[in-house]
Amino acid sequence: MKKIVVGGLEGKMGSFLVEAIKAEEDIELVAGVSEVEQLDGEIPIYNDIQKVLDEVEFDVYVDFTVYQFAKMASEVMLKAGKAIVIGTTGFNKEDLDYLKTIAKENGGKGVIAPNFSIGAILINKFTEICSHYFDNFEIVEYHHVNKKDQPSGTATYIANTLDCALKRKLTSTHVHSVRMPGVLAKHQVLVSDEYQTLELIHQSNSRHSFEKGIILAIRKVSELDELVYGLQHLLD
Numbered sequence: 001m002k003k004i005v006v007g008g009l010e011g012k013m014g015s016f017l018v019e020a021i022k023a024e025e026d027i028e029l030v031a032g033v034s035e036v037e038q039l040d041g042e043i044p045i046y047n048d049i050q051k052v053l054d055e056v057e058f059d060v061y062v063d064f065t066v067y068q069f070a071k072m073a074s075e076v077m078l079k080a081g082k083a084i085v086i087g088t089t090g091f092n093k094e095d096l097d098y099l100k101t102i103a104k105e106n107g108g109k110g111v112i113a114p115n116f117s118i119g120a121i122l123i124n125k126f127t128e129i130c131s132h133y134f135d136n137f138e139i140v141e142y143h144h145v146n147k148k149d150q151p152s153g154t155a156t157y158i159a160n161t162l163d164c165a166l167k168r169k170l171t172s173t174h175v176h177s178v179r180m181p182g183v184l185a186k187h188q189v190l191v192s193d194e195y196q197t198l199e200l201i202h203q204s205n206s207r208h209s210f211e212k213g214i215i216l217a218i219r220k221v222s223e224l225d226e227l228v229y230g231l232q233h234l235l236d
């Protein structure tokens with residue numbers, strides 16, 4: 001049985017995950033983390049990450065909150081040698097390098113993944129393939145109006161893949177953000193040369209698109225011996 005603590009369990013992704021894991025016999029929610037502490041409910045809800053470590057017996061800390069909180073929680077958990085699954089977006093290269101070092105020094109492990117859907121991993125792979133043949137890329141990300149960060153973690157991830165592949169920095173003008181009612185999450189990569197265009201599109205029509213990836217990460221994270229960035233590190 002994997003005992004998990006979910007940070008942001010009252011948010012859109014956190015509450016979705018809490019429902020989703022009810023169907024999983026080997027995963028149990030033992031505590032939550034939110035903006036307000038509430039210790040007398042069905043499960044205890046904390047606001048203080050150190051208190052979670054001191055009072056709760058758990059295997060994996062899962063986070064769908066906001067960047068600043070997730071960064072702090074990841075650091076505290078990794079320093080305590082814990083396993084983490086972080087879906088919260090906004091982590092930059094410096095954050096990741098620092099957290100990887102902390103994990104190594106303290107026996108912590110984990111996955112930080114800006115997108116848990118298989119389709120998003122594939123659009124990133126296809127984009128990388130395109131970079132072998134094309135030089136011109138535009139990334140457009142479309143999300144619901146309540147999304148707090150911009151550009152999306154997935155768009156940044158794809159841009160970084162291209163930066164590495166093309167060995168040049170995509171300027172921010174190459175990543176475009178659209179916020180519209182009726183949209184959940186969509187990523188579009190436009191590719192061209194002088195004579196042709198190619199469009200790659202991935203769309204999440206439901207939060208169920210993230211479910212398999214998150215469950216897989218919770219099950220497999222303990223097998224890692226480091227902190228990795230991207231769900232593809234856990235796929236065969």
Ligand SMILES: NC(=O)C1=CN([C@@H]2O[C@H](COP(=O)(O)OP(=O)(O)OC[C@H]3O[C@@H](n4cnc5c(N)ncnc54)[C@H](O)[C@@H]3O)[C@@H](O)[C@H]2O)C=CC1
Nearest residue numbers: 008010011012013034035064065069087088089114115116
């Ligand atoms: N990796 C993935 O596949 C996905 C990642 N996300 C990311 O997950 C994050 C959350 O997204 P949503 O659930 O849509 O947002 P949301 O706004 O609905 O939920 C955020 C939750 O974080 C909690 N929170 C905020 N500040 C806090 C603090 N200081 N202490 C404790 N809890 C705090 C809020 O109470 C809220 O419950 C975003 O960064 C989003 O980009 C979203 C969907 C999929």
Ligand SMILES: O=C(O)C1=N[C@H](C(=O)O)C[C@H](O)C1
Nearest residue numbers: 089114115147152153154185
């Ligand atoms: O906030 C969201 O909803 C999503 N956030 C992630 C991101 O920033 O890439 C993943 C997905 O696009 C949904």
